[in-house]
Amino acid sequence: MSAAPPPGIYVPAVIFFDENEDLHVPHIQAHVLRLARGGVTGILVQGSNGEAQHLSPDERKKAIKITRETLDKNGFQNVLVIAGTGAQSTRETIRLCVDAKEAGASHALVLTPSVWPKSMTQENIIQFHTQVADASPIPTMIYNFPTVTAGLDLDSELIGKLATHPNIVGTKLSCGNIGKIHRLTSRFSSSEFAVYAGRSDACLFGLLGGSAGAIAALVNLFPRLHVRMYKLFEEGNIKEAMKSQAGLSHGDWAISKLGGVAGVKAFIAANFDYGNPSVRRPLQVVNIEPYHPGSPSQAGGTGPCCCGTPEEILLCLLKLEQA
Numbered sequence: 001m002s003a004a005p006p007p008g009i010y011v012p013a014v015i016f017f018d019e020n021e022d023l024h025v026p027h028i029q030a031h032v033l034r035l036a037r038g039g040v041t042g043i044l045v046q047g048s049n050g051e052a053q054h055l056s057p058d059e060r061k062k063a064i065k066i067t068r069e070t071l072d073k074n075g076f077q078n079v080l081v082i083a084g085t086g087a088q089s090t091r092e093t094i095r096l097c098v099d100a101k102e103a104g105a106s107h108a109l110v111l112t113p114s115v116w117p118k119s120m121t122q123e124n125i126i127q128f129h130t131q132v133a134d135a136s137p138i139p140t141m142i143y144n145f146p147t148v149t150a151g152l153d154l155d156s157e158l159i160g161k162l163a164t165h166p167n168i169v170g171t172k173l174s175c176g177n178i179g180k181i182h183r184l185t186s187r188f189s190s191s192e193f194a195v196y197a198g199r200s201d202a203c204l205f206g207l208l209g210g211s212a213g214a215i216a217a218l219v220n221l222f223p224r225l226h227v228r229m230y231k232l233f234e235e236g237n238i239k240e241a242m243k244s245q246a247g248l249s250h251g252d253w254a255i256s257k258l259g260g261v262a263g264v265k266a267f268i269a270a271n272f273d274y275g276n277p278s279v280r281r282p283l284q285v286v287n288i289e290p291y292h293p294g295s296p297s298q299a300g301g302t303g304p305c306c307c308g309t310p311e312e313i314l315l316c317l318l319k320l321e322q323a
Contacts (some may be wrong), residue, residue: 001137008041030274038223042080054280066100068104086111097136114149174198178215185210254310
């Protein structure tokens with residue numbers, strides 16, 4: 001039986017390009033280090049936020065290698081690297097799993113193919129994930145994200161069947177279904193099959209339902225806030241953890257309003273000392289004004305960060321992140 005990733009806070013890291021849409025290695029390295037210093041348990045390279053479908057196989061392998069080497073060279077050998085290996089064929093997905101191991105990933109997160117969604121019956125989905133897990137040299141995890149798979153939404157019964165495979169060790173549920181999290185955690189321990197909320201607004205509620213933590217996009221911006229909430233949960237301080245969750249829930253909404261992946265990169269470029277808002281087309285660049293301390297238009301930094309425009313909510317959370 002392969003080992004599941006340990007519980008904790010994981011981040012589906014965005015990837016940075018230069019103005020020519022080529023990989024910007026210094027920005028990628030800077031981002032990896034800020035996340036590691038923020039206390040994340042692991043980094044997912046080439047999740048949906050990593051623009052995996054916009055990268056060539058060589059670029060995907062290079063991004064994994066950059067991430068692993070950057071962590072190792074800076075004393076973060078304990079931070080896991082999970083690789084998104086989803087592709088539209090079983091053959092290509094297996095190849096990407098092999099590449100991921102060679103580049104230094106410990107686990108592979110596999111998205112269900114969706115070009116022909118009507119052909120992806122439950123039997124076919126089970127066959128796909130089983131064949132990938134059989135051939136993968138590293139443990140695999142099931143990535144359920146209906147938004148990017150033409151509405152395909154794997155239910156808890158199907159995922160539960162796959163969870164018995166000795167090389168399938170977890171799932172990322174970006175569907176945000178708390179009931180699905182609880183149904184799976186009531187059947188499987190986190191050590192045998194780790195269930196992660198795939199959204200920040202489901203993080204604490206997933207933990208209360210027995211999840212192993214979260215793999216969530218907003219961690220790109222606020223790793224310390226997520227780790228702080230996770231520690232409050234571990235300490236049994238649910239009241240304070242719920243206050244932290246409120247801010248992160250509003251933050252999740254705010255970043256979705258600013259453009260998702262493009263908004264995450266734009267916010268980083270505007271408010272940290274690295275980054276570039278460039279995305280690969282057909283995604284569109286988002287422009288965000290940098291934060292200026294003392295600006296009267298910004299939301300306060302001591303409350304739950306629940307009021308104001310999306311930009312104001314995120315800047316409020318940034319103050320808390322940097323406090």
